Amino acid sequence: MHPPQATAEERAAWPVVLVSMPFLEVYRPSIQIALLKAIGAAHGFPVRTLHAHLDLAAAVGVDLYQQLSEHRGRLLGEWLFSVEAFGAAAPDPDARHAVELAGTHLAERLVRVRRETVPAYLDALVDTYDWSSVRVVGFSSTFQQNTASIALARRLKRRWPHLLTLFGGANFEGEMGLEYVRAADSVDLAVIGEGDAAFPLLLEALAAGADLGSVPGLARRVEDRVEATPATPPSEQLDHLPFPDYAEYFERAETLGLLTVADRPEVGIPFESARGCWWGAKHHCTFCGLNGETMRFRSRSADRVLDELAHQARTYGSFRFDAVDNILDMRYLSTLVPRLAEYDFDVFYEVKANLSRAQLSSLAQAGVRRLQPGIESLSSRVLTLMRKGVRAAQNVNLLRWAQYYGMHVEWNLLWGFPGETEEDYAEQASIIPDLVHLRPPAGASRIWLERFSPLFTETDLADLRYRAPERSYSYVYPDTVDLNRAAYFFEYSLKEPLPDSAYDGVRDGIAQWTAAWQADQLPLLTYRAAPGLVHIYDGRYPDRAGTYTFRDTLAHIYLACTDRPVTAAAVQRGLPPGLPDDFVEQAFKEFQQRGLMFLDGSMGLALALPAVPGK
């Protein structure tokens, strides 16, 4: 039996507002609400978006807002809204943890934001927007958008009790969403999982007056318990989804004075060409919090992706596009990427770090000049512990060729994995000085334990002494929220952890590496080659600058390892017979001792880049 269908008039009687709350980035519209808006509209529902995070950015200033939205440590943004979200039940009403969360330099200012700016901001949203005709308010909640969303829902329901509040997004995945529905009165409904199918079905059921129990993937309170319907399997087809509608973001940002029309080309427009992770579906990286259902990899056709980018560029006047994909579909290297080269876009993608020089060259030609390759470590042993499926030499090689082709690589170095040793970090510390001509990591730190990750779910993988929700959750959520069910980040301790001093060498090395990239003269290591000759200019350290000259066999060995890591045996096979069996291995070690080569097991990788650009 088919569920009842609403008429066009009934659908028109269900206006919806989809809200994006702080702390979404300022210069980035929400793909979540923009896509759902387009889906709702395609089903005949009057859906609007409200990028309300922009109003707070305008109120506190872009600089402070960006500091808060880029904050990746404790739940500072959540703490700012917790009193408004939970009222008297909120912990830390006196802001005693402000210094711990924000540091002394920001604490005083943020206490004022919490006590004065946030309530005024919420009041203004309630007072200045016409909510009287709205029936459903939807909130997309990812990262630190949760308490701000709950706070606005609470205020709206106080003023407009007829409003139905709907939540979704990464913060509502799995049992987290069920717990928030149970514990937060202002959360009426939550979509658990992908909303593309559930959202229009929910609106249809509401408009037709049907039982909400027929809507898949929906959680709600029924009397004193939470009921959730099973979600439909994630759609295999993504081409049918409409283009996200970002018009309201640009209008609002420009009205608030955060953007001008002239700024539009620099706004990164999010687009989605794939969902899931093809690598994680085979080997789930141990620290990655993508869950089982969302892991399955699906991608759009190249035609569909190109159509969307062209449409969005024409509509909004931006040429900057940020893929929200977890990983690049490798098929795009032969389908999408060559055709992207015909456009003048500036594109961001997350990629696996095993891309070849030729593949990186193709991506750069196509305008994919911002990459996040998930490098995470410079130790093959630690990468194996992570199940990353790449070697350290491949990571370094990606840094080399991405730099050569003018790509900006965003990466981090992580530690804290079960099974790692002090030697793993001593080795990394020892090779960092050789890599200073390559882009340094943006950060280096212990991993956070994420819900859904193998380190969280596979008890035999992580020998933990203890595990608990990250401490700042307790400064944000009342004790009526079961944080073991609601938290995404967890603190942990291994039964046999390394002393923190084990990472000092890496920390110090990265600090010096970062400082070198802030100097007027960037470190250089380049080579020029001719038959039987290679000159390597080493300008990584001004007091040791100079040129190495190698001829014939040694030049051949070095140049054999410039495109990619190569084993000593493979290089030796390319040399004339008669050389000692360990000739190449010896040469590798000599190159390494001079910081000219990165050795990874039996593989050698030349560290210098071609002096001549554009090859």
Add this chain to the structure above:
Amino acid sequence: MAEMQISRRDIDSLADKLARLEPELTPPERALLLFMLGVAADSINRSDADEYAGALVSATNDQSVPVVVSMTESVPSIEDEFAKAFTPAAAGGVQLLRGSIGPGPAD
């Protein structure tokens, strides 16, 4: 191009084979072989002999002894090659190719 190390045994073996071949060669063939060996010897002698780790081959005008072979000193070690590979930059000298490789457009 990579060089090849040539041992005394290689030279003796080649000489033996050529000696066995000689009775079967016609006078033009013998002249051609001698010409080719002479060209090869000249080519090797023109190269920087110190850079090579093997044998030297030289031509002679006496066609009854077409090729004379002699060995150089022992093969230079990898350590030696690396030890002499580095030339420090002159203090305050020109920095090579500054800016040809650098950060991406996002910087």
